[in-house]
Structures are given as C-alpha cells and as structure tokens.
Amino acid sequence: MTKNLNKKIGSLIRKLRLEKNLSQMKLAELSKHSTNHIGSIERGEKNISIQTLHSITRVLDISLESFFALIDPADKDTKELTEIYLSLSDEQKTLILQLLKSTQKLNK
Template sequence: MDIKQKFGKNLKRLRLEKNLSQESLALTADLDRTYIPSIEKGLRNVSITVIEKLAIALNTDISEFFKD
C-alpha cells in the first residue's frame, strides 16, 4: 500500500467515525465535493494545505492520517 492509499484509507476511517458523508466533509473543509472520493481511493496527491483543512474539519491530529 502506498502513502496515498494509506492516507485515503485513514481519511475514510476518520470520516466514518465522525458519521460524516463525503459531501459534508468537503463542505466543512472548504473543498470540492468530488475531491474527497478520489483522495479516499488513493488517486490524489494531497497538498499539506489540504491535509490541514481535513484535519481541522475532522477535529483530529494530522498524524492520524498516516497511521498503519
């Protein structure tokens, strides 16, 4: 599993733990709604700015995205 897939898997886990839809997460993080599914599938190279937006929207530490 590469880093993009690991990030996407952890993003999805954190999102589901918060009972958020992909669309509601995107709105909260000020991202396009079509962006979240491609991140979760490991198709996107995510910038540090987007990582920060997602962490804030999920009220979590950035390190949570990189756990095994």
C-alpha cells in the first residue's frame, strides 16, 4: 500500500515538474533538496515528509489540497475539475471562480 502511494506521489510530482518545464536539478535547487532525493521521490523509492512535499508543491505552484485531490480524488469529476483548473491561467481561474459563485447564488 505505502509503496503504491509513494509511486503515485512520485509520478504526480514528475508530471507536474515536466508540465512546468523544470529539470530535476532545477526543482531540487528551488525546493532546497538534492537532485538524488527528488529522483528517489519521483521513482517512489522514498517516503516523503509533509515538509518536503510542501516545499516541492510550492515550487510546482499547486496547493497540498489540490495535490492530494489528484492523488486520491473523491470521485472522477473532482479529479477532472482539478486537472482542468490547474491548467488555466490566473485570469481564467478568476473568471471560473466568479462563474461558480454566481451559479451557486442562483441555486440558493
């Protein structure tokens, strides 16, 4: 179970890193970890502490909440919404949030 979770976490970190066009070396430098440590995490060989994960997710510009939603989504729609949201620009995120808030008000 733990090994599978480590692999999921590592794979997601790698995917997000590549989407940001970062090398392992650059991610290691920005998150203040060694390149070897980042590589071991991405391969699922090491347990990752919350502190380490937090420093990595900050560099990857994703909240811990969103990260875990992608690792273990409550349902398929949540994962898809999270993935779409993360791919948007800041301006698009603001517009979507405004749209959702307006829709929610209409339903009250």
